[in-house]
Amino acid sequence: MAPPRNRRPGFSRRAQYGLFLGYVGLVGGALIATALLLLSTFNPPAFAAVRGAFAEVTTPISSGFAWVRSGIAGVPEGVGSYFNVRNENARLKKQLADNDILVSRARTLNQENRSLRELLKLRDATPESVVAARLVNSSISSTRRYATLNAGAWQGVRHGQPVRQAAGLIGQVIETSPNTARVLLIVDAESIVPVRRTSDGMPAIASGRGDGLLDIRSASVATLTFRPGDTFVTSGTGGVFAPNIPVARVIRTQRDVAIGQPTANPDALDFALVQQTFLPPPAPSPTPSPSASTAP
Known part of the structure; x- marks a missing residue:
């Protein structure tokens, strides 16, 4: 036979304790709220002192929860910043490498231009070039x-x-x-x-x-x-x-x-x-032409 659907608390001691504690908490909360309301109405300085004491107790807990909440909320931003910084670092490294290549080419061209200018100056000053x-x-x-x-x-x-x-x-x-x-x-x-x-x-x-x-x-x-x-x-x-x-x-x-x-x-x-060579090569000696034969 199946158990009944509606079971009263009396069948379970744990349910009885839970219901009792719930009533106690409800009544206690109502009493505390009533006491604080009366205290704030008839004795505001005492209510301010009580409120300050509660603030001293709850502020560290609230701060901890706020830190955890901000940390969790900042995780996506931190991950995005990491990847952005990494991409920016790679871009800057590539830019530095490109700049090094440009500087090397500029130095090479500068050296070649300097050598060429010196050579052209030498050519203009040397007539045998x-x-x-x-x-x-x-x-x-x-x-x-x-x-x-x-x-x-x-x-x-x-x-x-x-x-x-x-x-x-x-x-x-x-x-x-x-x-x-x-x-x-x-x-x-x-x-x-x-x-x-x-x-x-x-x-x-x-x-x-x-x-x-x-x-x-x-x-x-x-x-x-x-x-x-x-x-x-x-x-x-x-x-x-x-x-x-x-x-x-x-x-x-x-x-x-x-x-x-x-x-x-x-x-x-x-x-x-x-x-040009310093001294020109000697001119070839003329070849003597054959003399006409004399008749006997």
Whole structure:
């Protein structure tokens, strides 16, 4: 048999206690409300003191609930701010990277413009200049040191002509084509340049080592000493390189041989100036015409 739907509290002691406590709370609340109403009416200062005491008790609890409520309400805003800050950080990093690229390009262009201005100034001051052109590549990693010039026979470049920068001598043209030329750098092992020391005019020979440096040896019979810091320029001997072109500076000495660093760095070449040889090649001797045979 199913239990009845309407069960009175008397069937459950727990329900009886709950109902009793509910009545007690209702009656107690009514009494407290009545007492506070009477107190506020007949004794306002005492009611203010009671109200202050209740405020002292309930304020920390209200503050705690307000902090929890504001924290929960601020969670979505905090999450949104995190993602916004992260996106803004990524955008600023990308902007900095782009700015670094622009600054690097600007520095490169500034360096090229400075080198080109110096080269053009040198060309205007040197009457034997042939053409100013760009060195498009250089064999840096090879033991043989060559460079390619983007000017050739159609621009007046000829075999044997010296190639230089404003800073100093670079090399000598060894091959030409209509629009390109191959340059033997002075640091190549096959390169030999007559030089002289600027301090006393001592003649010497500068030959390439193949590692970016030069060996400088005295051209005289007597053994002469070199000192770090000695500078050497072309002497004009041989008639190929014009005098007083900077070539090298001594960085260390080894007995009677000095190790020199080129004045024009061959690993950082951009533009170069091709010049005429210092002395023109001798004119070919005329071929004697055959004399008429005499009749007997």
